[in-house]
Amino acid sequence: MYLRWARRVLAGATGATLVASPVAAHVDYVTEDGEGGPAVVDFLLAVLSDPLNLALLLGGAVGVTVATLGWLRYGDHLADVTVTRRTLRSYQPYLGWLLRLATGLPLMGAGFSGYFFSPVVSVEARIVQVTIAFCLLFGLATRLAAVAGLLTYAVGLTMHFPTLLLSSEYVAGFLGILVVGPGQPSADLLLRRLVVTDGTLMSRFRGVTTVGDLLSRFGVEKSVAPLLIRLFLGLNFAYLGVTEKWLNSGRALQVVEKYGLTAVVPVSPEMWVFGAGLGELVVGLCILTGTFTRSAAGAGFLILTTTLFGLPDDPVLAHVTLFGLTSALLITGSGPFAVDRTLVPRLRSRIGLQDAVDPSADAATPSD
Structure with missing residues (x-):
């Protein structure tokens, strides 16, 4: 009852x-x-x-x-809850793809529509926004594109503060992509597999340090991504x-x-x-x-x-x-x-x- x-x-x-x-x-x-x-x-x-x-x-x-x-008392008794959690966790390999699409698609639209991140900021920055969005959507130089997106937003925020805070969720998206990486499917994953496979032309670049390598050296793991997303999404x-x-x-x-x-x-x-x-x-x-x-x-x-x-x-x-x-x-x-x-x-x-x-x-x- x-x-x-x-x-x-x-x-x-x-x-x-x-x-x-x-x-x-x-x-x-x-x-x-x-x-x-x-x-x-x-x-x-x-x-x-x-x-x-x-x-x-x-x-x-x-x-x-x-x-x-009621949720604390009965939530974990429901098999539906258990199955839902387990199924959601199984989507982890596609998290990078989800973040790329969620950030790249509106950024591409902003560039072609003539506004800067937020529809109420009418600034023409088509080339910058479309280029970043293209890289994100195809997963090409993904982490570098995320860094470029963060810098672009930061510069815009200094000129359109506080109006641009309306679109502060982009910060969460860019940071999530930076930490999680491109995920699958992505052009970066394809290139990575070519690099680590012996006998390929791309294997010559095996020693090149990537943004992901730098993050690992500083102890930044993918597990921190939910925290970064929470902070800026919650603030938004x-x-x-x-x-x-x-x-x-x-x-x-x-x-x-x-x-x-x-x-x-x-x-x-x-x-x-x-x-x-x-x-x-x-x-x-x-x-x-x-x-x-x-x-x-x-x-x-x-x-x-x-x-x-x-x-x-x-x-x-x-x-x-x-x-x-x-x-x-x-x-x-x-x-x-x-x-x-x-x-x-x-x-x-x-x-x-x-x-x-x-x-x-x-x-x-x-x-x-």
């Missing part, structure tokens, strides 16, 4: 996320700059002074708490939630009015915007700290998917990197320095189910 009840709570929480997420987009992409909205203090007072809003927030907090306890979600929703509520309120979101869920526009920002902030902090990482990444993926179908004129290409990075965390889990490795196992132990973990699961992230 308790297991069935926990499933219902989880389903309800998921449904609430899906309903509230269409406003959780890059609001600058779908609205025009106009008159400023209410001041931050006035906006927050308008939300928190309404008893109905307070009741909704309290109910949501209770629901999330119950769902979390949290930043968008706070700055685009709470600190720029006027533009966010335009989104609510433009798409008639109050007809979907009959709450005040201010509550819509506050809830969307809160959802992005919580997802971002969970990803950043490695707390229930796969679940948080899955929630982020659902938010992006609902935005895709809920906002018809939102530039989909600009969100491809976010889709790819959340998918990458579904595969890798939290990685090192995460709450999933420290606090979560202790919580499960207190509940008394430390023996319920599937022995074939990743011991480092059993409950993410």
Whole structure:
């Protein structure tokens, strides 16, 4: 009975996320700059002074708490969860390919569309962006292309700060590619096999030091990739939630009015915007700290998917990197320095189910 009840709570929480997420987009992409909205203090007072809003927030907090306890108590008893984790981990050989596609495709689109990483930064840098994207998509000089991408973004950020922070997920993509490498399939893997095979023309270059060799010498292993992705992806979600929703509520309120979101869920526009920002902030902090990482990444993926179908004129290409990075965390889990490795196992132990973990699961992230 308790297991069935926990499933219902989880389903309800998921449904609430899906309903509230269409406003959780890059609001600058779908609205025009106009008159400023209410001041931050006035906006927050308008939300928190309404008893109905307070009741909704309290109910949501209770629901999330119950769902979390239910997940800790029963999640590892579900065979579906065990099989899902095992299957996701089996995709590790294709992680580099996933990151390359998720970063290269939108970068290629940005170059041909005439904007610089973010659709709201109109800078012509076609040759640079398309060249980097080409190398990433084909897996040619992949790590060098990732370094070039990081440097290009850094230079652009100095000239378009803080606007370019809207696309800070590119940093996570470039760093992930730099650490993981090209993966398979890729041109670099083909060249590598030619180099290590005796009798080939490429074998003459066997002694050439690569970026991967340098990283290995400095002790940078592929296992650190989830940490780097988490840091910048989590910061991106949290930043968008706070700055685009709470600190720029006027533009966010335009989104609510433009798409008639109050007809979907009959709450005040201010509550819509506050809830969307809160959802992005919580997802971002969970990803950043490695707390229930796969679940948080899955929630982020659902938010992006609902935005895709809920906002018809939102530039989909600009969100491809976010889709790819959340998918990458579904595969890798939290990685090192995460709450999933420290606090979560202790919580499960207190509940008394430390023996319920599937022995074939990743011991480092059993409950993410």
